[in-house]
Amino acid sequence: MARQLARGMGTFFKECDCVKSTRCPHTYSVRFRNALGKQRKETGYRTQDDAIDRLTQIYAEKRTTAPSVAEARRELGQQTVKEYVKGWRLRQRRMTEYSTGQHVDSSINAHIIPLLGSRKLNSITPMVIERFLDNLEAGGVGRGNQVNIFRALKSILRDAYDKGAMAEDPVKGVQEPEYVRERVAIPSLAYVAKALRAADEDLALEIAMMAGCGLRNGEARAVNVNNVVADDVYRVHEQIHSNTHKPAKLKHRKVGEFREVPLPRSVREAMERYEEKHGTTDDGYLLRGPSGYYTEGMERRRVRRLFENAPPADGVGMYGFRHYFASNALGNSIPITDVAEWMGHKSIEETFRTYRHLMPGSITKAARVLDAGLWDAA
Incomplete structure (x- = not known):
């Protein structure tokens, strides 16, 4: 049975035959005249309040909006x-x-x-x-x-x-889920050296690029002799994508953008030894596979064998070698702004959130320095 609201607002009702319609599980429908005067019907409102709110919205739109615009918005709101x-x-x-x-x-x-x-x-x-x-x-x-x-x-x-599909902002007041980053697991220098000895040649070179230059896995898989732009500088401009298995742009970067990172002598020599033994592709890539590129699947199989032969500490995974780069840099007083740029983070806040625990004495050290300066001034 329909219930009439204020004149011009329309009606809401249920089309079922339940004795107590207010308690049955069926949804409400609303009937009204749109801004162009045509009778319309909408269904699927769970409660009376939902139906009344919808009729109130339509009525307000008719009074404040041009008929053609109101109808376009109503049609849009009806989309799933x-x-x-x-x-x-x-x-x-x-x-x-x-x-x-x-x-x-x-x-x-x-x-x-x-x-x-x-x-x-x-x-x-x-x-x-x-x-x-x-x-x-x-x-x-x-x-x-x-x-x-x-x-x-x-x-x-x-x-x-x-675009007018809803009268009220549907996400107003909704708080974004809180993501608390887990503390990263960083391998020791001793384990990095052990992994380089235990891994096969392909994986060892990838580990060297991650631990020595801070590259992500996909960026390390794309290691290329043409990216050495100086004896101590490596230019990162692409990755071997984990899904397409082909070169792709960098994370957080547009096509064509790059970043330059320090190239330690030991890493450069590892690249040179690999090139001398295995050569490169026509495009300068060192690592390769049956499809032409060194893929995530190839990496994963090698990592599994490495961790079986040389088990790491709890929590340490392949990405830990990139974490080692950050630990090594920050532990040697390299500014976090430089580390953030070299690692390709979207912002320095990401670097700080991830590696703040690597600087536990920074506040204490700063207090001592400031105190000494103050007494000297006195």
């Missing part, structure tokens, strides 16, 4: 998240197939669409988003991944809100 995401993704031209684009697509396909895909845009509220985040947590999704998923969803919904 799945429908809207399809068009939204096509408009994100700055998202490349590597890095950002892949992470966003993964968030959309693995989490956003399965949990929210069938919901109409105009039915999404901050409480809906809170429940969505609760479901991610209950499903065992890691906090770091939750942050990425929420940011992707927030971008999608804010875009729809800006």
Whole structure:
């Protein structure tokens, strides 16, 4: 049975035959006249409040918005998240197939669409988003991944809100999941030396590039003699991507951008020895595989054998060799600003959050220095 609201607002009702409609599980529908005077019907509202809120929104739009604009917004709000995401993704031209684009697509396909895909845009509220985040947590999704998923969803919904699909900001007041980075595990110098002796030649060179120059795994897999631009400088401008197995742009960088890192003599000599024994490809790559490039799969098999023959300390993985570079640099008083640049971090805050524990005495040392300076001045 329909219940009439204020004149001109429309009605909300259930179409089931349940005796107590307010307690049955069926959803509410609303009927109203749009800004052009045509009668419309929408379904799928879980509670009376949801239905009334929707009618109130429509009524307010009719009074303050041009009829054609109000109707366009209403039609947009009727789209499901799945429908809207399809068009939204096509408009994100700055998202490349590597890095950002892949992470966003993964968030959309693995989490956003399965949990929210069938919901109409105009039915999404901050409480809906809170429940969505609760479901991610209950499903065992890691906090770091939750942050990425929420940011992707927030971008999608804010875009729809800006275009008028919702009357209220659907993510207003929703707090981003808190990601507390775990303390990194750093191998000792003794273990780095042991790993270099125990690893096969390909993996040993990759480890040398990571521990000596601070490269990421994919960047080390792309080690190239043409990137040596001075005896002590190596230019990093690409990686061998873990999914495509081909050269790709750097993380946090645009196509064509690069960074230059210190090239220790021992690392340069390791590259020279490898080149003398195995040569290079026509493009200067040292490491290679059946497909032409040294891939993550090839690396993973070698790492498994290394760790079986030379077990590392608890928590240390292949990425620990890159952490060793940061530890070595910061432990020798190299400024964190330089370390952040060489490691290719998005910001110095990332470097500080990850490696702040490597500088435990910095405040105490600063206090002693400042105190000495003050007494000298007195």
